[in-house]
Amino acid sequence: MAVYNPPIRDLQFVYHELLDPERLQSLPGCEEFDADLVNAVLEEAGKFCAEVLFPLNRTGDEEGCHFENGEVRTPAGFKEAYQQFVEGGWTAIACDPEYGGQGVPNAINVMVEEMMCSTNLSFGMYPGLSHGAYNAIKAHGNDELKNLYLPKLTEGVWSGTMCLTEPQCGTDLGLVRTKAEPQADGSYKLSGTKIFISAGEHDLTENIVHLVLARLPDAPKGIKGISLFLVPKFVPDANGDVGNRNNVACGSIEHKMGIKASSTCVMNFDEATGWLLGQPHKGMRAMFTMMNTARLDVGIQGIGLGEAAYQGAVDYARERIQGRALKGARFPEKAADPLFVHPDVRRMLLTQRAYVEGARALAGWLAREIDIYQRSENSEEAQAAEDLVALLIPVLKSFGTDMGFECANIGVQVYGGHGYIREHGMEQYVRDARITQIYEGTNGIQALDLVGRKLPANIGRCLRRFFHPVAEYIEEHQDDEQLTEFIGPLAKVFGRLQRATAFIAEKGLRDPDEAGAASVDYQRLFALTALAYLWTRMAEIALTKVDGDERLFYQAKIDTARFYMQRLLPQNGGLYGAILAGGKSMMAFNDEAF
Numbered sequence: 132m133a134v135y136n137p138p139i140r141d142l143q144f145v146y147h148e149l150l151d152p153e154r155l156q157s158l159p160g161c162e163e164f165d166a167d168l169v170n171a172v173l174e175e176a177g178k179f180c181a182e183v184l185f186p187l188n189r190t191g192d193e194e195g196c197h198f199e200n201g202e203v204r205t206p207a208g209f210k211e212a213y214q215q216f217v218e219g220g221w222t223a224i225a226c227d228p229e230y231g232g233q234g235v236p237n238a239i240n241v242m243v244e245e246m247m248c249s250t251n252l253s254f255g256m257y258p259g260l261s262h263g264a265y266n267a268i269k270a271h272g273n274d275e276l277k278n279l280y281l282p283k284l285t286e287g288v289w290s291g292t293m294c295l296t297e298p299q300c301g302t303d304l305g306l307v308r309t310k311a312e313p314q315a316d317g318s319y320k321l322s323g324t325k326i327f328i329s330a331g332e333h334d335l336t337e338n339i340v341h342l343v344l345a346r347l348p349d350a351p352k353g354i355k356g357i358s359l360f361l362v363p364k365f366v367p368d369a370n371g372d373v374g375n376r377n378n379v380a381c382g383s384i385e386h387k388m389g390i391k392a393s394s395t396c397v398m399n400f401d402e403a404t405g406w407l408l409g410q411p412h413k414g415m416r417a418m419f420t421m422m423n424t425a426r427l428d429v430g431i432q433g434i435g436l437g438e439a440a441y442q443g444a445v446d447y448a449r450e451r452i453q454g455r456a457l458k459g460a461r462f463p464e465k466a467a468d469p470l471f472v473h474p475d476v477r478r479m480l481l482t483q484r485a486y487v488e489g490a491r492a493l494a495g496w497l498a499r500e501i502d503i504y505q506r507s508e509n510s511e512e513a514q515a516a517e518d519l520v521a522l523l524i525p526v527l528k529s530f531g532t533d534m535g536f537e538c539a540n541i542g543v544q545v546y547g548g549h550g551y552i553r554e555h556g557m558e559q560y561v562r563d564a565r566i567t568q569i570y571e572g573t574n575g576i577q578a579l580d581l582v583g584r585k586l587p588a589n590i591g592r593c594l595r596r597f598f599h600p601v602a603e604y605i606e607e608h609q610d611d612e613q614l615t616e617f618i619g620p621l622a623k624v625f626g627r628l629q630r631a632t633a634f635i636a637e638k639g640l641r642d643p644d645e646a647g648a649a650s651v652d653y654q655r656l657f658a659l660t661a662l663a664y665l666w667t668r669m670a671e672i673a674l675t676k677v678d679g680d681e682r683l684f685y686q687a688k689i690d691t692a693r694f695y696m697q698r699l700l701p702q703n704g705g706l707y708g709a710i711l712a713g714g715k716s717m718m719a720f721n722d723e724a725f
Contacts, residue, residue: 132554132555132556133185133188133189133439133443133555133556133557134442134443134446135180135181135185135249135250135439135442135443136181136442137173137174137176137177137178137180137181137246138246138438139170139173139174139177140684141488141491142173142242142245142491143169143170143173144669144672144684144688145242145491145492145495146169146173146238146239146242146495147166147169148672149492149495149496149665149668149669149672150238150495150496150499151499152166152169154499154503155236155238155499155502158236158502158503158506158507159506159508160228160234160506161234161236161502161506164235164236164239169239172224172235172239172243173239173242173243175219176221176242176243176246176247177246179215179216179219179221180246180247180249180250180251181246181250183212183215183216184212184247184250184251184254184255185250185251186208187206187208187209187212187251187254187392188250188251188252188253188254188556188559189553189556189559190206190207190208191205191206191208191209191251191253191254191391191392192253192389192391192392192559192563193391193553194206194207194391194392195386195391195392196333196384196391196392196393196394198381198383198384198394201332201380201381201382202332202334202381203332203333203334203381203384203394203396204333204334205333205334205335205392205394206392209254209335209392210334210335212254213254213257213287213335213336216258216287217286217287217288220233221243221258221287222258222261222262222284222285222286222287223285223286223287224239224240224243225237225240225262226262226265226281226284226285227269227281227285230269230277230281230282230285231282231285231286232285236498236499236502237498237499237501237502237505238495238498238499238502240498241427241431241494241495241498242495244259244428244431244435245431245434245435245438245491245494246435247259247435248431248432248434248435248436249435249436249438249439250435250439251392252390252393252432252435252436252563253390253391253392253393253563254392254393255432255435256329256330256390256393257290257330257333257335257393258287258290259425259428260290260291260292260293260329260330260425261284261287261289261290261291261330262284262291262424262428263291263293263424263425263428264284264290264291264292264293264340264342265281265284265285265291266420266424267293267342267359267408267417267418267420268280268281268284268340268342268361268408269281270417270420271359271408271409271417271420272361272408272409276361276406276408279367279371280340280361280363283338283340283371284340287336288336288337288338289336289337289338289339289340289363290330290333290335290336290338290339290340291330291339291340291341291342292328292329292330292331292339292340292341292342292398293328293342293418293422293425294325294328294331294341294342294343294344294362294398295307295325295344295418296325296326296327296328297309297323297324297325297326298324298326301327302572302573302576304344304354304357304415305352305353305354305356305357307323307344307345307346307357308323308346309321309322309323309324309325309343309344309345309346309400310322310323310345310346310348311345311346311347311358311360311405311407312348312402313347313348317406318404318405318406319345319360319404319405319406319407320402320403320404320405321343321345321360321362321400321402321403321404321405322400322401322402322403323345323400324382324397324398324399324400325343325397325398325400326397326398327385327395327570328341328395328396328397328398329393329394329395329396329570330393330394330396331381331394331395331396331397331398332364332381332384332394332396332398333394337365337373338363338364338365338367338373339363339364340361340362340363340364341361341362341363341364341379341398342359342360342361342362342408342418343359343360343361343362343400343405344357344358344359344360344414344415344418345357345358345360345405345414346358347411347412350411350412351412354415355412356412357412357414357415358407358409358410358411358412358413358414359407359408359409359413359414359417359418360405360406360407360408360414361405361406361407361408362377362379362400362403362404362405363377364376364377364379365377366404377403377404378400378401378402378403378404379398379399379400379401379403380398380399380401381396381397381398381399382396382397382398382399383396383397384396384397385397387566388562388565388566389559389561389562389563389564389565389566390563390566422571422572423520423524425571426524426525426527426528426571426572426577427494427497427498427501427524427527427528429528429531429532429567429570429571430490430494430527430528430529430530430531430532431494431531432531432532432535432564432567433490433530433531433532433533433534433535433536433564433567434487434490434491434494434531434534434535435535436535436536436538436539436560436563436564436567437483437486437487437490437534437535437537437538437539437564438487438491439560440483440535440538440539440541440542440557440560441480441483441484441487441538441542443542443546443555443556443557443560444479444480444483444541444542444545444546444557445471445480447470447545447546447549447555448469448470448471448476448480448545449469449470449471450469451469451470452465452466452467452468452469452470453467453468453469453470454467454468454473455467455468456468456472456473457473457474470545476545478698479541479544479545480545481691481694481698482537482538482541482698482699483538483541483542484691484694485666485691485692485694485695485698485699486534486537486538486662486699487534487538488669488688488691489662489665489666489695490527490530490531490534490662492662492665492666492668492669493523493526493527493530493531493658493661493662493665494527494531496523496665497519497520497523497524497527500516500517500519500520500523501516501520503516504516504517504520515596518589518592518593518596519593519596519597521585521588521593522581522585522593522594522596522597523597523661525572525577525578525580525581525585525654526577526581526654526657526658526661527658528571528572528574528577529568529574529577529578529654529655529658530654530655530658530662531567532564532567532568532574533568533574533655535564535567536561536564536565536567536568539557539560539561539563539564540561542557542560542561543557543558543561574651574654575650575651577654578650578651578653578654579647579650581650581653581654581657582635582639582646582647582649582650582653582654583639583643583646583647583650586632586635586636587636594632597661598629601621601625601660601664602625604664604667604668605618605621605622605625608667608671609622613671613674614667614670614671614674616693616696617663617666617667617670617671617692617693617696618667620663620696620697620700621660621663621664621667621696624656624659624660624663624700624703625660625663625664627656627660627703627704627707628656628657628660630707631649631653631656631707631710631711632653634649634710634711635649635650635653635710638713642714644714644718645713645714647714648713648714648717648718649709649710649713649714652706652709652710653706653710655706656703656706656707656710659699659700659702659703659706660703662695662700663695663696663700666691666692666695666696667692669688669692670688670689670692670693672688673685673686673688673689673692674689677689
């Protein structure tokens with residue numbers, strides 16, 4: 132059977148010891164979030180996820196969603212769990228108190244989201260999309276739309292979606308055909324079909340608010356002609372309550388490899404009533420408010436699944452006896468030794484652990500910067516934080532999901548044949564994790580975003596937000612003997628990242644295909660460097676506390692950091708070599724030979 136214990140202590144380490152909680156607490160609206168309150172939120176969230184969501188994960192996967200007469204019914208237990216979720220106030224924790232929310236900092240919210248994703252990714256999709264819709268409406272809606280829709284989304288009685296993809300276009304949204312006709316009363320009539328719409332139809336909430344990309348009659352061609360519209364399933368009445376059914380309907384649901392308890396819908400809009408969100412023809416600007424949130428959330432999904440796979444693999448490696456240790460029996464009283472005595476099993480478990488804990492630190496860092504740019508009253512500080520978030524969003528999304536899928540596959544390998552069957556739950560993590568590398572922009576698209584947009588943006592300003600603090604940290608600690616084994620590898624990979632950046636900038640100016648050919652390897656190199664920086668900082672913290680009451684915890688931090696530096700970080704050499712090799716070997720290949 133699958134196991135899960137909320138990793139509260141490690142989440143606390145990231146928040147209280149790595150992220151400078153005093154700085155977070157000094158931000159407007161964060162004053163009340165002291166250590167006791169933060170710990171209480173994490174513990175209660177972990178309890179809910181482990182006791183309510185986790186037991187529904189396998190049954191929800193096996194049952195899936197049901198589509199009958201245009202309506203979608205979620206698996207048994209989901210509706211009741213969602214009601215508990217709402218009653219517990221979890222839909223409101225990261226929302227503005229102005230609309231009934233609790234104003235919890237993003238740095239805390241991502242940790243709650245991680246535990247949801249570990250225990251039941253399908254369930255987490257529903258409130259996750261709603262919060263993305265909330266963010267877009269809050270950022271771009273007029274006061275009338277915000278006052279009507281945000282309290283309902285905060286309360287959780289209404290939910291949200293993002294409707295981008297159409298049969299003829301996915302990433303290339305310039306090909307969107309859905310039309311929006313202006314009406315005399317200021318509303319619009321939308322007509323078109325959207326596909327792959329997560330949570331497009333379900334029975335968890337009384338209303339569903341769709342955010343839809345469409346074209347106005349006078350829209351220019353391409354991406355610059357797209358507008359964003361708010362289209363509710365039920366049009367609110369004069370009192371702001373559910374009114375008449377809108378002309379939007381679910382045509383079918385997809386039968387998927389994973390996340391089967393999350394409804395993935397074909398949505399048909401037949402002159403459905405909607406309202407413009409933001410400015411005409413500026414829909415992509417508004418949608419990216421939601422997309423950036425979604426990309427962060429998807430990176431968290433990978434981390435959550437990686438944690439669940441790691442815990443399951445550790446549990447099995449402790450219990451399953453198989454063979455003897457290479458140096459002789461470690462547990463002679465047993466018929467065989469547990470799996471974890473074998474070097475290769477330990478390699479796999481430590482790979483999972485090092486990636487998950489490193490990625491968790493990266494997500495926490497990024498979430499803290501989001502808090503700073505959203506709340507800080509210092510414009511320069513806010514801009515610096517926003518630049519760093521823009522740079523690291525594609526890195527976290529791609530690495531978090533690649534890592535999650537890799538860790539899930541490692542979990543299956545640790546279990547052996549038992550991992551390949553349904554009983555232990557490990558194969559579900561593999562299936563669920565696979566989509567995270569695809570939706571909200573494939574990881575290849577994230578790489579193109581990184582090298583094509585983020586590197587040259589504002590003459591490299593985003594890059595400097597990462598390069599300068601890392602360079603300063605290395606210089607400050609280069610003579611620290613305790614950190615030598617960590618600073619050395621960090622300095623080496625950081626140097627390679629700098630040289631690779633210069634190489635891509637130079638080659639990409641002459642030939643964009645060169646930058647594209649290097650992009651995925653560069654993105655991975657960037658992630659490995661970011662984790663090396665964070666693992667060094669975590670080791671620095673642990674070294675000061677290893678002789679205290681929590682010796683086992685802090686020693687494990689140091690040992691995991693050491694494993695990362697010695698066994699995982701060296702892959703940067705191959706990535707660096709591939710980047711410098713250029714793109715000729717792939718671009719010169721004859722098209723007809725494929």
